[in-house]
Amino acid sequence: MIKxxxxxxxxxxxxxxxxxxxxxxxxxPHARKAAASVAVNAGHFDDPDDCxxxxxxxxxMLFLGTEKYPDANDFPQFINQxxxxxxxxxxxxxxxxxxxxxxxxxxxxLDRFSxxxxxxxxxxxxxxxxxxxxxxxxxxxxxxxxxxxxQVHKETANPAHPFSRFSVGNLATLVDTDEISLKQRLxxxxxxxxxxxxxxxxxxAPLPADEQYQLVKxxxxxxxGNNTPKPKIAEPLYLPEHKSQLITMQTLKQTHQLIxxxxxxxxxxxxxxxxxxxxxxxxxHEGSGSLxxxxxxxxxxxxxxxxxxxxxSNFKDFNISIQLTEQGCQAIEGIxxxxxxxxxxxxxxPRLDFIYQxxxxxxxxxxxxxxxxxxxxxxxxxxxxxxxxxxxxxxYGDYMMDGLDESWLDEISQAxxxxxxxxxxxTDAGSPAHYPHVCRWYDAPYNIQALPEPFLQSLREAEADExxxxxxxxxxxxxxxxxxxxxEKILTEPVKVIDQDGLVVWFKQxxxxxxxxxxxxxxxxxxxxxxxxxxVAMTRLFIELFIDSVIEDNYLAEAAGMNYHxxxxxxxxxxxxxxxxxxxxLFIESLIKQIANCHFEPEHFETIxxxxxxxxxxxxxxxxxxxxxxxLGCILQNNQFQNNDMADLLATVTWHEFVEFYLxxxxxxxxxxxxxxxxxxxxxxxxCNHIKKHLLNHKKTSSEIERLVYQLPQDQxxxxxxxxxxxxxxxxxxxxxxEISEYNTALYTLLNQIVSPIFFHTLRTEKQLGYMLGTxxxxxxxxxxxxxxxxxxxxxxxxxxxxxxxxxxxxxxxxASIPEDEWENLKSGLSHQxxxxxxxxxxxxxxxxxxxxxxxxxxxxxxxxxxxxxHIDKQSVLDLINQKLNNVEAGRLVIGSETELHNxxxxxxxxxxxxxxxxxxxxxxxxxxx
Numbered sequence: 001m002i003k004x005x006x007x008x009x010x011x012x013x014x015x016x017x018x019x020x021x022x023x024x025x026x027x028x029p030h031a032r033k034a035a036a037s038v039a040v041n042a043g044h045f046d047d048p049d050d051c052x053x054x055x056x057x058x059x060x061m062l063f064l065g066t067e068k069y070p071d072a073n074d075f076p077q078f079i080n081q082x083x084x085x086x087x088x089x090x091x092x093x094x095x096x097x098x099x100x101x102x103x104x105x106x107x108x109x110l111d112r113f114s115x116x117x118x119x120x121x122x123x124x125x126x127x128x129x130x131x132x133x134x135x136x137x138x139x140x141x142x143x144x145x146x147x148x149x150x151q152v153h154k155e156t157a158n159p160a161h162p163f164s165r166f167s168v169g170n171l172a173t174l175v176d177t178d179e180i181s182l183k184q185r186l187x188x189x190x191x192x193x194x195x196x197x198x199x200x201x202x203x204x205a206p207l208p209a210d211e212q213y214q215l216v217k218x219x220x221x222x223x224x225g226n227n228t229p230k231p232k233i234a235e236p237l238y239l240p241e242h243k244s245q246l247i248t249m250q251t252l253k254q255t256h257q258l259i260x261x262x263x264x265x266x267x268x269x270x271x272x273x274x275x276x277x278x279x280x281x282x283x284x285h286e287g288s289g290s291l292x293x294x295x296x297x298x299x300x301x302x303x304x305x306x307x308x309x310x311x312x313s314n315f316k317d318f319n320i321s322i323q324l325t326e327q328g329c330q331a332i333e334g335i336x337x338x339x340x341x342x343x344x345x346x347x348x349x350p351r352l353d354f355i356y357q358x359x360x361x362x363x364x365x366x367x368x369x370x371x372x373x374x375x376x377x378x379x380x381x382x383x384x385x386x387x388x389x390x391x392x393x394x395x396y397g398d399y400m401m402d403g404l405d406e407s408w409l410d411e412i413s414q415a416x417x418x419x420x421x422x423x424x425x426x427t428d429a430g431s432p433a434h435y436p437h438v439c440r441w442y443d444a445p446y447n448i449q450a451l452p453e454p455f456l457q458s459l460r461e462a463e464a465d466e467x468x469x470x471x472x473x474x475x476x477x478x479x480x481x482x483x484x485x486x487x488e489k490i491l492t493e494p495v496k497v498i499d500q501d502g503l504v505v506w507f508k509q510x511x512x513x514x515x516x517x518x519x520x521x522x523x524x525x526x527x528x529x530x531x532x533x534x535x536v537a538m539t540r541l542f543i544e545l546f547i548d549s550v551i552e553d554n555y556l557a558e559a560a561g562m563n564y565h566x567x568x569x570x571x572x573x574x575x576x577x578x579x580x581x582x583x584x585x586l587f588i589e590s591l592i593k594q595i596a597n598c599h600f601e602p603e604h605f606e607t608i609x610x611x612x613x614x615x616x617x618x619x620x621x622x623x624x625x626x627x628x629x630x631x632l633g634c635i636l637q638n639n640q641f642q643n644n645d646m647a648d649l650l651a652t653v654t655w656h657e658f659v660e661f662y663l664x665x666x667x668x669x670x671x672x673x674x675x676x677x678x679x680x681x682x683x684x685x686x687x688c689n690h691i692k693k694h695l696l697n698h699k700k701t702s703s704e705i706e707r708l709v710y711q712l713p714q715d716q717x718x719x720x721x722x723x724x725x726x727x728x729x730x731x732x733x734x735x736x737x738x739e740i741s742e743y744n745t746a747l748y749t750l751l752n753q754i755v756s757p758i759f760f761h762t763l764r765t766e767k768q769l770g771y772m773l774g775t776x777x778x779x780x781x782x783x784x785x786x787x788x789x790x791x792x793x794x795x796x797x798x799x800x801x802x803x804x805x806x807x808x809x810x811x812x813x814x815x816a817s818i819p820e821d822e823w824e825n826l827k828s829g830l831s832h833q834x835x836x837x838x839x840x841x842x843x844x845x846x847x848x849x850x851x852x853x854x855x856x857x858x859x860x861x862x863x864x865x866x867x868x869x870x871h872i873d874k875q876s877v878l879d880l881i882n883q884k885l886n887n888v889e890a891g892r893l894v895i896g897s898e899t900e901l902h903n904x905x906x907x908x909x910x911x912x913x914x915x916x917x918x919x920x921x922x923x924x925x926x927x928x929x930x
Contacts, residue, residue, distance in 0.1 A: 003396040005370050007514055013209040014391045017217065020197025020225045022386055024394060025212045026204035028375070032832055033084070034106035034205035035375035036113060037098035039383035041230050042193035043091045045162035045312075050177075053169010054189050056090040057134055061186060062097070063088070064126045064765070066115035072126060073761050075112045080757040081822060083829025084109070085376060092163065092312055096383060100376035102832060103206050107215055110203070114219035117194060122186045129768050131174050131182075132794075136771030138170040139793040141442075143621065143726060145251045148444035149426065152249050153310070155439050156422075156448055157242055161235045163312065166441055196225030200386035202379040237315035238263050244418060244456060248425045249446040250435050253618040256324040258332065259424040260339055261309060264316040264415050268388055271397050274359075275405040276318070279412065280307030281355055282346050282472070283320055287555040289470025291342045299603065300328035300335055302548065302611060318415075325607055332425065333455070340462040343416050345469050353404065358475055360401040362561050365482060365580065367399035369515035371840035418459040423451065477560035479516070479582040484678050487511045493859040494674060494848050498688060502701025504672040505691075506852055507684050510841065518581035518677030519845035520588055520687065523853070525670040525705045526572035528661075530639055537646035538653060538661045540568050545608045545662075550594050557587050564591060570639050570781075571705035578842070581678040589690045596666070596694040602655045609650060616647035624730040624897045625772055625791040631722060631895060632734055632787075635915050636780045638708040670702040671695065674852060676845050709783040710922040712736045712891035718918075719909035721797075724897040728770075730791040731800045731896040735884045737784035738891070740925055742861065746868035748784040751877055752777040753830050758814065759788065762807055769795060769803060781927045782854050786884075797896035808885040815878055823874060831866045855928060 002012045011027035047054045063086075064072040079086045084101035097116065101109045141147040154164045166173065176182050201220060203212050243263060267276055284306035286292050295301035301322045309317030320339060322328075328335060373381075382394060389397035435445030491508045498505040529539040543566050554564065562579035564587075575595070577588055619627065620643075634640040671691060675684050712718065712734075724730070737744040756775045763769045770792035778787045788808075790800045818826075838844035851859045884890050894909055912918060 002392055002394055005395070006368055007370065008395070010204075011209055012395070013213065014394075015213060015216075017196070017221055019221060019223055020195070020199075020227060021220055021223060022200045023213075023216055023220075024200070024202045024382055024386060025209045025216070026202065026375075026378070026382075027207065027209040027212070028204055029206050030837075031204065031206045031375060032103060032836060033100045033375050034103040034109070034203070034207070035098065035100035035379045036106075036110060036201065036203045037096060037376075037379040037383040038113070038117060039094055039096045039200045039380075039387060040117075040194055041094055041198040041387055043093045043095055044165060044167040045092050045233070046189070046193050047162075047165055047167075047169075048185070048189075049165070051185055052166035052173045053134060054174070054185060055095060055193070056167065056169050057130065057174050058186055058189055058194075059088050059090045059095050059097075060130045060133060061122050061126065062116040062120050064130065065121040065123050066112075067119040067121060068115045069112050070121060070123075072123065072765065073757075076757050076761065078105075078108060078112060080753075081825050081829065082109075083832050090167075092167070094384060094387060096380055098376055098380040098383070100374070102829060106203075106205050106207070110215055110219045114223070117196075117199065117220070117223045120190065122183055122190075124183055126765070127182055127186075129765065131171055132768035133764065133771055134169050134174060135171045136768070136793055138168045138441075139728065140623070140771050140791070141168070143252055145253055145255065145426070145444075148251075148439065148442040149249055149424075151439045151442045152247065152444055152446050156245070156247055157237055158235055158239050161237050161315075162233060163237055163310070163315070170441070195228075196223040197227055198225070198230055199223065200383045202383045202386070204375045204379050233312070233314045237312075237317075238422075243420055243422055244451045245448055246423045246425065246451055247446060247448045248427065248430075248435070249444055250430055251426050251428045253621050254428050254614040255426050255618075256326070256329045257426040258322045258324055258328075258335060259426070260320040260322075260336075261422040261424060262318045262415055262417075263420050263422075264318050264412060266312065266314050267316050268311075268313060270405070270408070271389060271393070272400050272402050273405050273408075274401050275356075275408050276307065276412065277359055277401075278351070278356055278404065278409060279318070279416075281359065281559075283307070283342075285472055285555070286551050287472060288552055289472070290552075291339065291469070293552055294338065294342075294468055295322065295328070295335065296552075299325055299607070300331055300338075301325060302607060318412075326610065329427065329429070336423070336455075336459060337462045340418065340459040341464040342469055344462060345464045346471070347413055347416075349471055351404070351406065351409070352471060354474055355472065356401070356404045358478055358560075361478060363399045363401050365479065366561070367396060368482075369517065370399075371513060371515065371517075371842060374839060418451070418456040475556045475560050477557040477562060477583050477587065479560070479580040481582040482516060484511055484514055484516045485509075485581075485680050488680050494676060494852070496857070497684065501696065502670045502699075502703075503688075503691065503696060505684075505688055506672075506674045506676075506848070507679075508676050508848070509679060510677055510844070512844070513841045515841060516581050516678045517579060517841055518584055518679050519674070519841065519849075520575075520577040520584065520676075521674040521845075521849050522575040522691070523569065523672045524572040524574070524666070525672075525702060526665055527668045527702050527705065528665050529572050530705060533641045533645060534649045534653065535661070536568075536639060536641055537650045538658060539573065539665065540646070541609060541612055541650060541653070541658070542662050542665060543568055543573055544612050545600050545604065546595065546598055548608055549598060549600065549604065550591075553594070554587075554590070557583070557590075562587050570637060570707050578845070581683070584679070585683050585686045585690075588687055589694075592690050592694045598662075600659075600662070605655050605658060609653070613647050613650055616643035616650070619643045621725050623772070623791065624724040624726045624728055625732070625789055627724055628722065628730055628732045628789070628895045628897065631720075632732065632893070633780065635720075635893070635918065636710050636712075636736070636783075638706065638710075638919070666695070666699060668700045668702045669695065670704050672704075672852065674845070674849050676848060677841055704928065707781050707927040709740075709781045709925040709927070710919050711738075711925060712893055712922075714738060714891045715889060717888050717890065717892040717894065717909045718912040719894045719896065720912040721896055721898050726897070728791050728793050729796050729800065729897055730789070731797045731804070731894060732787055732789040733801065733804055734778070734893045734895075735786045736780075736891055736893070740783050740927075742864045743868045743871070744784040745779070745782075746865045747872055747876060747880060748786050749777045749834075749865070750827065750830055750869060750872055751786055751880060753826060754815065754818075754877065755811065758811075759807060763790065763803060767803065769800065781925075783925055797898055801894060801896065805886075805888075808881065811881050811885065812878055815874055815881065818874065827869050827872070831869050834862050834866045834869075
């Protein structure tokens with residue numbers, strides 16, 4: 001019997017079809033949507049040596065027509081029309097396909113979906129186009145340091161292991177040859193690897209499981225299989241000559257990272273006990289006496305993570321990844337000695353069983369009180385779990401901890417040695433002479449050399465001095481109360497319980513999900529953080545300094561399942577605390593005291609300032625589309641600035657200037673709070689008293705700071721060229737609604753619902769203009785907007801803009817041709833999405849907090865927008881298209897990336913003045929007025 005959480009009211013049935021497909025059916029009577037996923041035990045490890053990327057290419061091609069449904073747009077159009085989403089991904093040993101849809105249309109979706117695995121067309125018309133899509137996807141990551149490192153890793157591992165193969169594919173690898181065509185390759189790969197007995201299928205729907213089983217049998221029984229098990233990988237990931245090596249890779253971003261990577265056996269078979277978490281906890285601990293604490297106290301590092309690394313069915317890399325300071329970059333050998341001294345320290349100490357027991361207790365609570373996930377995420381995850389866990393453990397496997405395996409830990413401890421290590425140094429420093437190798441495909445310069453025997457011997461002999469390290473103590477934040485508190489008062493929405501003296505508090509106790517967790521949001525409007533780009537930059541520096549300064553003190557609370565996040569917003573900063581509620585009042589008091597009494601040292605200031613500067617400068621080296629989206633927000637909102645500009649100002653900030661700033665940052669403050677979840681009036685009173693005592697006592701209270709939206713001119717379109725450090729070109733076109741209203745929100749959202757799939761199919765599938773493109777409903781501070789974007793390695797901004805305009809010119813004809821029943825389906829699907837029930841406490845808390853921020857004090861905005869949808873007819877959408885999308889004189893903003901400033905005469909747009917001038921001249925919408 002499948003073990004499930006006490007809070008899980010869904011019914012699960014496990015079956016195996018005659019053809020070997022293993023099936024999990026989820027009967028969820030309260031769901032509005034159905035979802036399904038197929039996971040195939042075939043990935044890029046199964047690519048032929050002479051055709052890398054074929055598994056990935058096959059994944060793309062399955063969406064482009066089947067014998068029963070030959071139209072390449074049939075499946076995505078059917079899913080979209082009925083309020084759904086779809087996607088897929090290819091990994092090393094698996095490929096996962098998934099979708100969701102309104103439950104009443106599950107049968108039609110399963111019919112179309114199953115044909116992927118029965119009779120795909122591999123239509124020659126789309127083979128070359130999809131090769132171009134793969135090429136665009138490849139080019140998108142050419143300058144991604146993580147992908148570059150992944151490729152260097154492949155080239156320096158055992159070449160006989162399938163991990164060494166290039167995974168993505170591109171135009172150079174996906175080709176016809178004299179011996180075999182690419183279409184034949186696709187058929188061959190599909191026939192060999194898409195075996196029914198190598199597939200798992202998960203379906204979730206508000207239908208009886210027996211009805212679901214009949215649908216699955218009807219549509220998936222025709223999938224064929226060979227009834228043979230998947231061959232196991234015999235080759236090891238590393239041979240002896242691939243270990244005890246130093247690999248140095250030059251990064252594009254400013255990076256200083258040191259990774260200790262230890263070769264281990266696969267941990268897939270250890271899911272029942274998860275004993276490796278013992279080492280992950282000790283090595284990744286961030287509290288007092290830890291490895292990270294020692295490194296930070298000596299100015300060598302500012303971050304550490306343990307336990308990650310690539311893994312597969314016959315291998316596991318156990319990584320200790322250290323983020324180095326500038327000082328740490330000059331002390332690599334010393335850091336190596338410190339790490340191995342700590343490894344010896346923990347190896348000579350008795351095993352601390354309480355560490356495992358605390359992890360087990362938290363895992364059991366997490367399983368017992370797990371929050372529901374979206375159906376599409378649930379089916380996708382479970383389809384993968386079916387390849388790893390026994391049937392009874394499908395839901396419990398990720399949480400299961402049935403006892404520490406001491407003998408296995410002894411074996412793993414013996415693997416944490418210099419002989420079994422690969423040392424990886426990531427840095428942007430060095431000349432070409434330092435990097436004699438360049439990895440194929442991604443052009444990453446690197447060097448690889450054997451670690452000298454004397455150095456390895458010194459690591460074997462490394463020992464800690466007395467007092468350098470301490471083992472962790474019992475965690476006082478482990479919850480003692482594991483049941484929800486009794487409900488004191490039924491509230492459908494949060495109520496405002498305090499509104500005075502610069503403090504507004506909203507409260508709602510919630511037993512809907514019957515979990516002992518809570519969410520506390522505190523938003524600080526800080527007038528002293530405003531007025532200049534330098535003040536905004538220093539506020540963000542303050543946040544980073546604060547977070548870094550309290551990591552050690554708060555680590556045990558985080559380890560006990562209480563999460564906290566501090567992040568900037570338009571008028572100051574927000575603190576969000578979530579997790580088990582038993583110790584939340586204690587933890588929030590500690591955090592509030594830390595904010596009120598924080599103190600920094602000059603050395604800490606310089607270290608974090610350099611790190612923030614580096615991070616902001618690195619944003620220029622990311623995807624250009626991300627930079628342009630960020631820039632759009634800076635243009636249309638007050639108190640928002642580009643990272644690069646803030647970095648330049650931050651570089652000039654002195655220690656004394658920053659001290660003067662942060663000591664007065666909270667002198668004036670307005671606080672708005674939401675306390676939601678498993679808290680009663682007593683906890684509310686305690687938390688409010690802490691806020692008043694530590695954050696408002698002797699402070700000047702302030703009113704809220706205005707959230708402004710700058711309006712684009714309605715009689716002209718503006719163009720802003722932007723230089724980016726990327727070979728791809730990118731354009732975004734933003735269309736802003738003339739006013740904030742729920743009708744406009746409904747109208748612009750419906751526009752995107754109609755346009756998005758056609759835009760993707762026409763400009764990506766048909767014209768192959770780029771891999772990253774799309775449209776979206778994009779409000780700025782509640783002001784509705786619609787955006788179209790393309791990032792391309794094939795065309796410049798002029799052509800991309802022209803193609804978008806050309807596409808929009810065809811929309812009126814398409815809209816007019818939509819049958820009435822399909823039109824109503826589109827509106828109904830969108831309405832269902834808007835009114836979808838909150839599936840978890842986290843999602844509900846986010847919705848309440850967003851409503852408070854948008855001044856929706858009735859918490860009914862979703863319902864009002866859904867009601868406005870009923871008033872929108874086709875003519876309303878046609879008018880919007882003609883007045884906005886097809887009218888170059890209407891208010892729109894085009895932001896384009898160019899390596900060189902191009903000829904603007906090709907556009908009917910006016911060159912935008914600098915951002916500050918635009919904002920001075922623009923009309924303004926104030927969120928608080930609506």
